Amino acid sequence: MSGIAVLGRIRLSYLVVAVFVAMAVLAPIIAPHDPADSDLFRRLQPPFWMAGGEAGFPLGCDALGRDILSRIIFGTRISILVGVVVVSAATVIGVLAGLAAGYLRGWVDVVVSWMTDVLLGFPYLIFAIGLMAMMGPGLLNMVFALAYKEWVVPCRVVRGETLAARETEYVEAARALGASRRFIMLREVLPNILAPVLAVATIRVAQVIILEASLSFLGLGVQPPTASWGSMIADGRGYILDAWWVSTFPGVAILLLVLAINLAGQVRRRDDHG
């Protein structure tokens, strides 16, 4: 792939992400209708280009006569909020645990590594579903259920990088100068291993957004009437025979956002190894 094409794709993916972030921030201003406003006369109204559709409800309405576009715009808030909050919290915890395990070694490493091995023993969605089955549905519970497992990913990366960094000359020099362990970990090692951590975090936001949508689809995430993309798809599942648009458009939103984030994270690697 030529350099110009790579740059073009990066810019396009950043642009798509920026549009979604703007949608989330400006939702109350740009959404044409209240996402919870129900008008049963507009029940399952098709998109504007189909017979029976109207420009004021461009993507049509759901089974309760709510505007799909407005619900998608407000749903952006949930997806981005969960993605960013879960990955940020997990990154802070994972970085601290990984630094401690990789630098201090000994029992700290044994305990942290055991915890990561155990949590990696669960398929992600099953862990979250199992936990949410007990805690009950809801936004906050979902954030906790996802973050409990998510921290393992940055922790593994940081531990590996720290193990390599602790043998380098700059760390040895700091040790020789009498720097404390905390100083070395946070001021010497951390700044030097931050790049791969941030790269992984970007990709993980995309994965967490899909997980959030999956949990909401199953009815375990955000509860009605709050709009979330996963629950909107679930709402439309019963109407695929005569109202395909109810499920289709929220899915397009998920796909676009996740694809853009993945592309932004991956396209830089102009590797021949795919």
Next chain:
Amino acid sequence: MSPAALLTRLLHLIPVLLGVTVVVFLMMAATPGDPAEVMLAGQQATPAQVAALRHDMGLDRPPLERFGLFVGHAVRGQFGQSLFHRRPVAQVIAERLPATIELSLAALVFALVVAIPLGVLAAVKRGGWLDRAATFGTLLGVSLPGFWFGILLLIGFAVQWRLLPVSGEIDYDAQPPGVTGFLLVDSVLAGRLDSLLNTLAHLALPAITLGLPMAAILMRVTRSSMLDVLRQDYITFAEAKGLSRGRVLLVHALKNALLPTVTVAALETGALLGGNMVVETVFGWPGLGRLVVESIFVRNYPLVQAAVLLYAVTFVLLNFCADLLYTILNPRVRM
């Protein structure tokens, strides 16, 4: 691999399996309030009935003793009664397992059949339109929410074109006599072609939905390892000997390039477990995943707990097997 090395690896499994059991046991502690009360909420249960359930679930014992009982029962496959089904949890799970295994294997076969030829072609025609399409397809495959893709397939193939059934595992009148619980096997055993075709028709869309992300990952791995292999001296040598391109690719290159694909396929089979809860819900597939989702909403905690433990233990063992397979197949690691 030496028996000692195998034993060491097996011993490493013990703390992980123990940890997984601890986590599943502790999940019950996340219940808001007393699990017995929550389970019986809305059913006008008397305090005596709640107390009886607490006793049955062992909730009136100290935590450590409860954990000991949980592990002991789990080892023997006893997870208590499913209040909703009025039968032992293990029995209910065992009934649903064949459908889930059948679906997972079908998804695995789909992923391998799609990924290997496409991965090889993408590597051979590197930089061409097929390679670019395959690379983009890979990205698309991992970015698609599975449940939404399943619904799109339903809209297209089941609703619009009416080529395939909307949901379920088999039509009522095509049901073969139950022997193994695996409908494909039972259809063959009964010599019922109509049942076999009916099951395959029901299986197609869920298997494609479940297998697509795996196919995307396997295609990427096959392409990458094929590119590596094609750069090796023995390939140049085989070509210099005058062997046909097809023979060089299929016999010399692919055989070696498949090593990482097989390993990743084994690893990803574990990942299928997570996906099948969602896919089974979309397609009304009567497997374990759907049972778990249904159980959540009727607060059937013992069943959810048992199923999560079963999924996790299977996942750990599959990963162990993938690791072992890699070691056995790869002489450099074996040394």
